[in-house]
Amino acid sequence: MEMQTLALGFFAAIAVGGLAWVFVYPSLSGDTKVEKRLSSVARTTPTVRQVDRVQRSRREQVEGSLKEIETRNAKQKKVPLNTRLSQAGLDWTPAKFGTLSAVLGVTVLGIAILFGASLIAAAGLGFAAGFGLPRWTLGFLKRRREKKFLAALPDAVDVIVRGIKAGLPLFDSIKMVAADAPEPLRTEFNAIIETQTIGMPLDEACARLYDRMPLPEANFLGIVISIQQKSGGNLAEALSNLSKVLRDRKKMAEKIQAMSMEAKASAAIIGSLPPIVMLLVYLTTPDYIALLWTHPIGRIMLAGCVLWMSAGIFVMKKMINFDF
Incomplete structure (x- = not known):
């Protein structure tokens, strides 16, 4: 009993001492006053600077432009035939x-029937x-x-950058590209000029380039010009960075193509080997x-072989085609 009483008294003393250390010691040692003085000195008035307001406004404009472009591209999942x-x-x-x-289609159907093909086979052809075939x-x-x-x-973007650095407006720089660029770049930039001439803003005219040329690179160009027209900034520097990005993407695509050529050659050999063997066997022993x-039963086996070979070629094609 005495030992239990002493133990309880010991733990009670420790608890009281801990509470006193937490709540009483800061006020006695002056730490609370020091913290209040430091906070009063370091406290700043909640003023909003003009620079912060401009940066926030520009960020909101950039986010709005990107959201508009993403919404427009999401709506264009089914491309009409005239656009294609x-x-x-x-x-x-x-x-x-x-x-x-x-x-x-009618011509091929008639030729197949004339050569003695069945109606189902001729209709399929x-x-x-x-x-x-047309699509x-x-x-x-x-x-x-x-x-x-x-x-x-990329060369066209470099021409625009040099024109802007020389003091030309963006529209005149685009005219230079439309006058000297090869096809199909000349046609697309002429379409931008014609669209802007009839009254459409230049940023919207450049954004419509993606509708006629559905490529990420064309979308990048439209986004850069659209953001610069709405929020301002150094357009020459932005387009120069875009040109570097375009060239890097082109190098990456060529590198991927070079690295995948071995797999493509292997797939071509594996896919063409069974028909070549069948042809050689038919030439030597047709019966x-x-x-x-x-x-x-042979027809069923041949259909199964064609099915499995088609599945293998499809899988190999998916393995060697890279999206980046």
Whole structure:
């Protein structure tokens, strides 16, 4: 009992001492007065400087411009046919494109029937020729035009930077690019000039470049000019940084292409090996391999092989195509 009493008294004394250290000692030692004096000296009046207000306003304008551009791009998920034709560099109307596609499909259908193909096979060939082939050609022309645009865009931005540093307005610098740049850059910058001439602001005219040329680099140019027109700043420095970014992206794309060429060559060899082997076997012993399309089980096996080979080629294509 005595030991318990002594222990309780000891812990009670420690508790009282701790409370006194926390609450009583600061007032006795003068730490509280020192802290109050330091806080009174270090306290600043809550004034808002003009520089902070300007920076906050510019940040809000930049965020608003980026949000507007993201909203506009999100709404343009489904591209109409006339826009796709202009992106491919064709001046056709959708009606003309549809007519030519229908004529091509009917022509291939008639040729397939004349050569003795079944109605289902001829219809499949006609559909592929009338619907798939024209759109694939349209996509091919669009990609080729975009590559030419990307190859000439950094030099065009450098011309604009040099014109601005020489004292020319932005619109006159764009005119210089439109006069001397190769196609399709000349056409796109002429469209900017024509759009601005009819009364549209220059930042909106440059932002519409992304509608005709749906590339991140074109979007970067529109964003830089739009932000500078709304919030001000050194446009020559911003465009110079943009030119550096464009060249770095081009170097990265070429580096990725060089590093993926080995994988592309391997995929091409693996994908072409089965048809080549089938052709060689057919040339040497046609009766041996003819069972694949004459016997019902052979047809099933051939269809399965085509399915698995297509799946393998699709997987390899996804593995060697890089987005950055």
